[in-house]
Amino acid sequence: MASLPRLIYTGLLLLLLPLINRRLERERLNALSARQRAGHVSPSELPVIWAHCASVGEVLAAEPLLRELQQQHPDKQLVVTTMTATGAAQVRQRLPEARHYLLPLDLPWNTDRFVATLKPVLGIIFETELWPNLIHSCQQAKVPLVIANGRLSEKAFRRYRRIRPLVREALQAVRCVAAKAQEDGNRFVALGLPTDRMEVSGSIKYDLQVPADLSRWAADLRSGWGTTRPVWIAASTHEGEDELLLQAHQQLLKHQPDTLLLLVPRHPQRFDQVAEQVAAQGFSYSRRSLQQPVTSQTQVYLGDTLGELLLLYAAADLAFVAGSLVPIGGHNLLEPAAVGVPVITGPHLNNFTEIAGLLRQAGALKEVADAAALPEALLQLWRDAEARQHQVQAGLQVVDANRGALKKQRRMIEQLLAEQDALADKARTEHS
Template sequence: MRLIYSALFYFLAPAILARLFWRARKESTYSQRWLERLAVYDFEPESGVIWFHAVSVGEAEAAFPLIRAVKDRFPASTILVTATTPTGSARIKDVLGETAKHVYLPYDLPDCVNRFIRHYSPILAVVLETEIWPNLYRVCGLRDIPLAIVNGRLSEKSARGYLRLRSLTRESLSHVRLIAAQTPEDARRYVAIGADPNSVAVTGNIKFDTELPTEAQDRAKALRDTLFGKRPIFIAGSTHPGEESQILSAFDRLRSQFPELLLVLAPRHPHRIADVVAECEKMGLGIRLRSESEPCDESIDVFLLDTLGELRVFYAASDVAFVGGSLAPIGGHNVLEPAIAGVPVLFGPHMFNFADIACKLKESGGGIEVKNVEELALWTGRLLTDECLRSEVGENGKRFVSSNQGAVDRIVEQLGLLISNP
């Protein structure tokens, strides 16, 4: 089965590269460093690294506390972090800088993954969340490289997809020494698709271990003072196509009740900023871009976050937060980022990628599910009007996050055993 998979991948490789350059028409970074995707490097090999793979921004943000903890535990080791998207790559560079090496993960072709593994000779491979790459996993297994899937998340839908390729999935997972699953349900699904039950442990979700340091809190206050003044702030983060129009509609309803209300809008993908600007202009809204670094006077209705890596701080600078990817059927995004800042969290009905967290956050009283534009406007208005309710929901969310922390420490212990007993 793996040979058929590899043959199909080789056959489709020209189309995959063509798509890469097609995407570069809108986002030029896709055409940069493309040889890394074939594991062709113009720098010297670096052997003996501890390697982490985080697909994009969300996985990278979750991985940072774990990477730092592993670096503290093994200070002599070089850390390598790979990604597959330019936004993930940019965030890794911004946060880790010179403390870690970084390249794109190569395509899952036998010659590419062999070149990659030879170049870095990892002593440990750590894959975040759901990625299963048959050829890469096989090379790790053949070279006796301990391989771990951490913060493992597997939805029912994904599990059904892997079950259709049961023999390929089972072979791939046979090379994995540790699957650190987020929940018992995730652990059960990994075993169902072919993982060795002895390799699966429930360690919790490392996204709970994300903290908002005092420095970030101070920065959030400074941003609010300099950019927004005393205006009430409603932020919608990680939004997708089809969501901005709904959010703008809710905002339009709210303005009659809250004439000074400012909407902070943060599209998930920065290359979409021009489309969002056009949508705002169509409604006659005044716009300020974050990159302009200018305060928002009364003529500004919408503040567009067109930079990377600042969403968490802007959540903390706001009064009410909506987390996108949930009004459109995307699967949702990380609701813990505003919750840890004590900001009331709203999210839509499509949270299937974060179903467990969304359900428990709602049960804790720290999150509110809204099904449509009407409910989004209604609950935002209630929270803006009632300071006691806003504070109560925010504190409930903050307590929910802190009560579920500790996954990073549990995972570091497990990874330490893999390094000590390869």
């Protein structure tokens, strides 16, 4: 029988269902999307390792770990769920041998159906997403759950604390949390996770794997733009930021008329909208998705493709990581640092407090208070080659010094898989 907190939670979800379905329609993939949201998936002949990555960022962070699990366990089927269509696209591109489904809506009959059909031997939830009914369905089916790369910002913690009885029940059903930092782990414990189930492993985002040919691909791309012109990237932008960044670019053009901005919106649903915004502000621009050439007259290059952010970072001189001029909380600061590009950000970094702190302490992060300060910050770095090189080297050192979380989290997962295999062997022996 459902607990009172879950009954209330489920009732509220049902009341909000029309609004939720309208929102989920934006993440529709195909005719099967609605069935997947209802928990209808295909059974697997092989034992299933199920991993959930909310969207693009989680898929990119999880990719090295999931690849290793695929290599080490060819006798098991990797199934990856996402909340978003963009996350789905990344799974299919980066993990083609994995099955992908959209995560079922967190109603008990959906989640029971999903777990009963898939029968995972292990579930791995990346970062934060705590879906009470899904976690309960896994508990009832004796599916051990791991929260990998566990992240819980102060903002998320305050939000979850308002529904602590519901969250506590969910966390009591989780076998272990591999927290990316001590402060994240402390917040999980404060919400109800037993202390002995928390381990601080560091962030697997430091274990980002940069393709060996990336610098050559970036140089080839850059050669078509003009190797001497200044190029900066504004990456993972949100609504409300694009206009500010384009205004900053207008100011830059007054000082350096040949400057090129690589503008990369976070969500593909906004690609056309941002293109219209760029045109409305009078910029000469090209769209990467249309393979339009970048000429000496091009002022903005719209990065409206998926899976190319590292390449575009590597092709730029300076990188502004967005989601930080508006109260989103920032995005992954380690990607530009790992490819050797100086990192600039705005003031809103609550999603990356620990990473920002390490980069800041090393002198690898330049922060601006608002968009008005951005043009001068970019100009200062372009004029000071020594400062640029210091940021590059400091960023690379921070990334290298903090690698290792991948190995720790894989060890934790391997231990649980070994326990599950032993239980399966015992069950087969008893029935033979």
